[in-house]
Amino acid sequence: EAQVTQNPRYLITVTGKKLTVTCSQNMNHEYMSWYRQDPGLGLRQIYYSMNVEVTDKGDVPEGYKVSRKEKRNFPLILESPSPNQTSLYFCASSTGQMSSYNEQFFGPGTRLTVL
Amino acid sequence: AQSVSQHNHHVILSEAASLELGCNYSYGGTVNLFWYVQYPGQHLQLLLKYFSGDPLVKGIKGFEAEFIKSKFSFNLRKPSVQWSDTAEYFCAVNAIENTDKLIFGTGTRLQVFP
Numbered sequence: 001e002a003q004v005t006q007n008p009r010y011l012i013t014v015t016g017k018k019l020t021v022t023c024s025q026n027m028n029h030e031y032m033s034w035y036r037q038d039p040g041l042g043l044r045q046i047y048y049s050m051n052v053e054v055t056d057k058g059d060v061p062e063g064y065k066v067s068r069k070e071k072r073n074f075p076l077i078l079e080s081p082s083p084n085q086t087s088l089y090f091c092a093s094s095t096g097q098m099s100s101y102n103e104q105f106f107g108p109g110t111r112l113t114v115l
Numbered sequence: 116a117q118s119v120s121q122h123n124h125h126v127i128l129s130e131a132a133s134l135e136l137g138c139n140y141s142y143g144g145t146v147n148l149f150w151y152v153q154y155p156g157q158h159l160q161l162l163l164k165y166f167s168g169d170p171l172v173k174g175i176k177g178f179e180a181e182f183i184k185s186k187f188s189f190n191l192r193k194p195s196v197q198w199s200d201t202a203e204y205f206c207a208v209n210a211i212e213n214t215d216k217l218i219f220g221t222g223t224r225l226q227v228f229p
Contacts, residue, residue: 033216035219040124040221041221042119042121042205042219042220042221042222043159043205043207043217043219044219045216045217048216058216090158090159103161103164104217106158106159106160107158108157108158109158
């Protein structure tokens, strides 16, 4: 089954304790992206990746890191989480072909609470 | 910068009522337009999309949307809602030159009561 998976689905942590949220897709998609969803703000893009070893900042990248060492995986890293990073995080992927839009498939979400 | 506005933050309807959710975007170039739905506790699912051609687009579950270029709008409609339509609805825009980047609106929470 074609899907985007995220782990963990729920995480409660404390300020400053490094964490990683994994994202994996099995559709051989080139484009992957991380969003955070906050009430009243919709979804905002954190980082995206056009292909392996190619990443770029989205609209709200501060406090986050990403890596794309393999095509299928796109982990989101919070080196020193803070309470303002408490949010619902979604990973998404698409084929990413230039000059045409390709539907994004979303993962199930990771609800992060930073105390 | 591109932006998407959804003016209805919270809509409450009774079953069988008609629905229209507003979506306006700010971008002067060519765009692709989307509506996503997020049912409680679930991830986003594509409801419908507009790329080109007929500005009236039909999606899943009886939803449709109309692209009015002169008004920069892409409103979502459904003639008769059901309790199962209770969800959050997001309008999103993709500027052609930005490949797969999506700009989302803030969302509209729809509650349908039996």
